[in-house]
Amino acid sequence: MTLVLPDCIRHSRNQAGKAFIDIAHPAVSARIALEGAHLLQCTPSGQAPMLWVSPDDPQLPGKSLRGGIPLCWPWFGGDRPQSAHGIARRAPWQLSAAEQDAEGVYLRFELPADCIAEQLPGEPWQVHVEYRLGAAIEVQLTTRNLGEQPMKLSQALHTYLPVTAIQQARISGLDGAAYIDALDDWTHKTQAGDIDFTGELDRIYYGTSAAVQLHDAAHPVVVERQGSESVVVWNPWQAKSLRLSEFPANGYLGMLCIEAANAGPDARLLQPGESHTLGTRIRPANPAAAHVITQDSVQ
Numbered sequence: 222m223t224l225v226l227p228d229c230i231r232h233s234r235n236q237a238g239k240a241f242i243d244i245a246h247p248a249v250s251a252r253i254a255l256e257g258a259h260l261l262q263c264t265p266s267g268q269a270p271m272l273w274v275s276p277d278d279p280q281l282p283g284k285s286l287r288g289g290i291p292l293c294w295p296w297f298g299g300d301r302p303q304s305a306h307g308i309a310r311r312a313p314w315q316l317s318a319a320e321q322d323a324e325g326v327y328l329r330f331e332l333p334a335d336c337i338a339e340q341l342p343g344e345p346w347q348v349h350v351e352y353r354l355g356a357a358i359e360v361q362l363t364t365r366n367l368g369e370q371p372m373k374l375s376q377a378l379h380t381y382l383p384v385t386a387i388q389q390a391r392i393s394g395l396d397g398a399a400y401i402d403a404l405d406d407w408t409h410k411t412q413a414g415d416i417d418f419t420g421e422l423d424r425i426y427y428g429t430s431a432a433v434q435l436h437d438a439a440h441p442v443v444v445e446r447q448g449s450e451s452v453v454v455w456n457p458w459q460a461k462s463l464r465l466s467e468f469p470a471n472g473y474l475g476m477l478c479i480e481a482a483n484a485g486p487d488a489r490l491l492q493p494g495e496s497h498t499l500g501t502r503i504r505p506a507n508p509a510a511a512h513v514i515t516q517d518s519v520q
């Protein structure tokens with residue numbers, strides 16, 4: 222049965238045939254690629270864009286754009302020898318629900334069972350993702366084990382956030398938290414004070430579900446998490462920027478990632494029939510003080 226979409230939500234395609242869902246609601250505008258059910262843009266009315274997205278856009282089906290919130294599932298990073306971050310971010314998801322109300326929109330996407338069977342043989346997962354977009358971004362990724370054996374799940378909502386200048390950005394909320402330093406032979410360490418950025422940084426903080434705050438002149442946000450005792454913080458810095466796909470050489474100056482996760486020691490073992498929801502809510506820390514787009518500031 223064809224899904225009837227509210228007026229503010231429509232399907233679109235770029236010239237190369239890549240499919241998107243576009244949202245133009247009085248409270249929020251947004252774009253989601255069906256490939257990966259990948260939230261690429263989200264701009265609450267009167268605010269600056271909440272997500273960073275690379276200007277190097279291959280615009281091609283099968284080539285994921287770097288930025289927004291890629292879904293890393295059902296493994297995070299190099300937890301398995303196959304391609305990093307699992308299969309979900311390049312898979313063909315299907316829109317299964319779309320609603321609007323005065324506050325914003327609700328969308329739900331499913332990863333079809335035949336796609337899971339083909340790409341993850343012998344792993345009977347069921348997975349869907351829900352977005353609630355308005356003054357804030359809410360994402361919930363729900364996984365169920367439909368099999369008869371326990372299955373291991375690691376995952377992340379790989380959120381790219383814009384910053385005014387990386388050297389001035391700061392993250393609070395993780396003082397005293399344990400982390401794994403991916404750049405120092407996966408050594409376990411303890412965070413002292415806030416996180417600031419003076420070089421490449423790639424860490425899995427674990428044992429905490431506390432909200433994390435990004436302090437930035439124009440893009441201060443609070444990142445809350447659900448079903449998540451780990452959060453990944455990442456900036457590639459200069460040398461790695463040159464090696465990354467779909468990433469400009471100086472891209473690291475204007476972004477960082479704060480990823481609600483089940484990673485490292487927070488990977489989950491789902492028993493037969495069990496389901497787990499990983500969620501995040503990203504909201505402007507101080508909407509009144511955040512950069513407001515006015516006609517004067519539009520070039």
Ligand SMILES: O=P(O)(O)OC[C@H]1O[C@@H](O)[C@H](O)[C@@H](O)[C@@H]1O
Nearest residue numbers: 298305306379403423424453455
């Ligand atoms: O290049 P990818 O596969 O999108 O990964 C980007 C980064 O994703 C982060 O989550 C990892 O911690 C980094 O190690 C990795 O480099």
